[in-house]
Amino acid sequence: MKRQWSHPSVALPLLVALLLLLTFRCSLRHAQAPSRGANAGGYGVDATLAELAAVDPAASAVLRDAEALLEGNLTRAPPEHRDAAVRGLRGWLRAQRFDPGVMAELVDLIKRPIDRYAGAARERGEGRRPYASCAVVGNSGVLLAREHGALIDGHDLVVRLNNAPAGEEGSWLARHVGARTGLAFLNSNVLSRCAARGGCQHCRAYGDRVPILTYTCSAAHFVEHAVCNAPAAGAAAAAPVIVTDPRLDALCARLVKYYSLRRFVRETGRPAAEWGARHEEGMFHYSSGMQAVVAAAGVCERVSVFGFGKDPGARHHYHTLQRGELDLHDYEAEYEFYRDLEARPEAIPFLRDSGFRLPPVVVYQ
Numbered sequence: 001m002k003r004q005w006s007h008p009s010v011a012l013p014l015l016v017a018l019l020l021l022l023t024f025r026c027s028l029r030h031a032q033a034p035s036r037g038a039n040a041g042g043y044g045v046d047a048t049l050a051e052l053a054a055v056d057p058a059a060s061a062v063l064r065d066a067e068a069l070l071e072g073n074l075t076r077a078p079p080e081h082r083d084a085a086v087r088g089l090r091g092w093l094r095a096q097r098f099d100p101g102v103m104a105e106l107v108d109l110i111k112r113p114i115d116r117y118a119g120a121a122r123e124r125g126e127g128r129r130p131y132a133s134c135a136v137v138g139n140s141g142v143l144l145a146r147e148h149g150a151l152i153d154g155h156d157l158v159v160r161l162n163n164a165p166a167g168e169e170g171s172w173l174a175r176h177v178g179a180r181t182g183l184a185f186l187n188s189n190v191l192s193r194c195a196a197r198g199g200c201q202h203c204r205a206y207g208d209r210v211p212i213l214t215y216t217c218s219a220a221h222f223v224e225h226a227v228c229n230a231p232a233a234g235a236a237a238a239a240p241v242i243v244t245d246p247r248l249d250a251l252c253a254r255l256v257k258y259y260s261l262r263r264f265v266r267e268t269g270r271p272a273a274e275w276g277a278r279h280e281e282g283m284f285h286y287s288s289g290m291q292a293v294v295a296a297a298g299v300c301e302r303v304s305v306f307g308f309g310k311d312p313g314a315r316h317h318y319h320t321l322q323r324g325e326l327d328l329h330d331y332e333a334e335y336e337f338y339r340d341l342e343a344r345p346e347a348i349p350f351l352r353d354s355g356f357r358l359p360p361v362v363v364y365q
Contacts, residue, residue, distance in 0.1 A: 043347035046262065050349055052272055053258040054098070057282045059250070066093055066219030077223040085226035088243065089219055095246045098254065100354030102247035106298030113240050114183070114211045130359075131156045134300035137177060138289045138307030139164045141314030144176050148306050148364055152178030155304060159183045159296060161288050162190045163205035164319050177307070177318065181206040185292040186214045188221035191228070191241070200228035204238065211239040215249055215291055244291065251350060252294055256286040258349050260333035279330065287329045293338065297358055305363045308338060338363050 070089060077085040102109075107130050135155035137143070139162065149167065152158060158180045160166060166181050167174025184206055191214050194203040203224075204210065214225070228241045264275045275281075289308060296303045307318070310331070338361075340348050345358040 043344070043352075045349045049258055049261045049265070049272055050254075052261055052275070053254045053349075056250075056253050056257070058285055059253060061282065062216070062219060063093070063096065069219050074220075074223065076220060077226065081223065081226040081230060084230070085222045088225055089222040092216065092219075092222070092243060092246060096250075097247060098250045099247045100251050100350050101356070102245055102251065103294075103298045103351070103354055103356035105245070106248070106295060109245050110213060110242060110295060111299045113242055117211065117237075117239055131300045133157070133302045133304070134159060134296045135178070135304045135306060136289070136292050136296050137161070137164075138305070138309075139317045139319065140307045140309055141316065141318045142309050142311050142365070143307040143318045145311065145314065146364070147175045149175045149178040151304070151364075152306055153180045157182040157296075157300065159185055159292055160206070161185050161292055162187065163194070163203070164317070166206065181210055184210055184212045185288060185295070186212055187288050188214050188217045188224065190214075191224050192218070192221045195224045195228065200224070200238075203228060208236070208238040212241045213244060213292075213295065214241060215244040215288075216246075244295070248291070248295065248298075252286045252291045254350055255294070255337060255348070256290060256330065256334060257284065259337045260284070260330040263330070263333050263336065285329065287331070287334060290334045290337070293341070293361075297341070297361065298356070301359050303359055303361045305338065305361065308363065309335065309365060 066089060070086065070093070074082060074085050074089060107128060111131065112128070133155045134157040135152045136159045137152055153174075158178060160181050160183075163184065163186065165173070165177075167177055167179050169179045171179075184204075186203070191203055191212070194200075201208075203212065212228070214221075216222070222243075225241055225243055228238075231237050260279065261272050261275050264270070264278060265272050268274075268278075293303070293305055293308075310316070337348070341358065341361045342363050345361075346352055348358075351358065
């Protein structure tokens with residue numbers, strides 16, 4: 001018979017070691033668990049990261065410039081457009097605050113002006129109804145590896161970014177990126193540059209009938225907003241240029257910074273407070289595509305996302321030779337946000353407690 005090892009001089013140290021190991025594991029599990037909000041629904045939000053995500057030096061600099069421009073009465077604006085530019089800038093400044101509840105207002109803020117221009121709201125009484133389906137078409141070169149064109153064009157609204165080209169009906173490009181466009185999403189740098197080349201017609205890559213939604217990178221660009229919204233003499237009214245609500249801008253900024261902070265802590269093991277030095281905090285910003293996706297989630301009953309992502313063999317943009325990414329964006333953090341938007345929207349900070357129910361989102365690779 002085998003003798004049992006039960007000498008008290010050995011058993012006691014083993015018992016103590018076991019207790020210490022269990023205590024250490026419990027402590028480690030507790031330390032790694034993020035703090036949870038009142039409505040976490042099983043998903044934790046790190047309160048420290050959420051607090052740091054609320055700090056946006058880049059936005060603060062834009063606001064300081066805006067105040068200075070107002071004091072100077074926005075003198076770079078042509079005299080005939082100055083009043084409209086000043087009114088737009090003043091209204092934009094008054095609306096500056098963080099309010100995730102803006103998601104529930106996006107149909108009024110974005111879709112209703114589009115319907116009003118098209119006459120659809122009066123004719124069909126659909127002014128307060130979201131689009132049934134929307135496709136947001138990104139500019140990544142990965143689009144050319146798939147033939148999603150017909151699927152893209154089958155949506156009620158097709159959103160394109162920064163004037164990337166759509167394909168001509170029946171062309172090889174249309175097989176990949178589609179041919180229809182219902183809304184152009186531009187950052188105001190793009191709007192300003194194309195207008196400087198010879199007028200607002202250069203900004204309307206998809207025709208005068210396609211509305212433009214633009215977020216403000218510089219308060220000075222309210223000049224271009226005013227000029228491009230002014231009716232041209234003797235011409236039919238062009239579709240409106242709509243400025244994104246500052247509350248949507250603030251929401252997108254916090255979302256992306258939170259995901260970037262979380263990724264930084266996870267991958268480097270460094271304190272979140274060191275994130276700013278790594279990402280040049282004063283320049284950090286969300287991408288145009290990210291805000292277009294969030295805006296679509298507010299105005300659509302179903303959202304499909306195409307052309308977001310990267311591949312070693314693909315260019316950064318399908319329509320340019322650019323291969324490198326812009327340092328002011330954290331694309332990997334944004335991809336994590338899209339995955340949560342698709343698979344577990346209840347885990348997304350700031351949005352989940354807004355009272356707004358996110359629509360189904362599908363990201364096509």
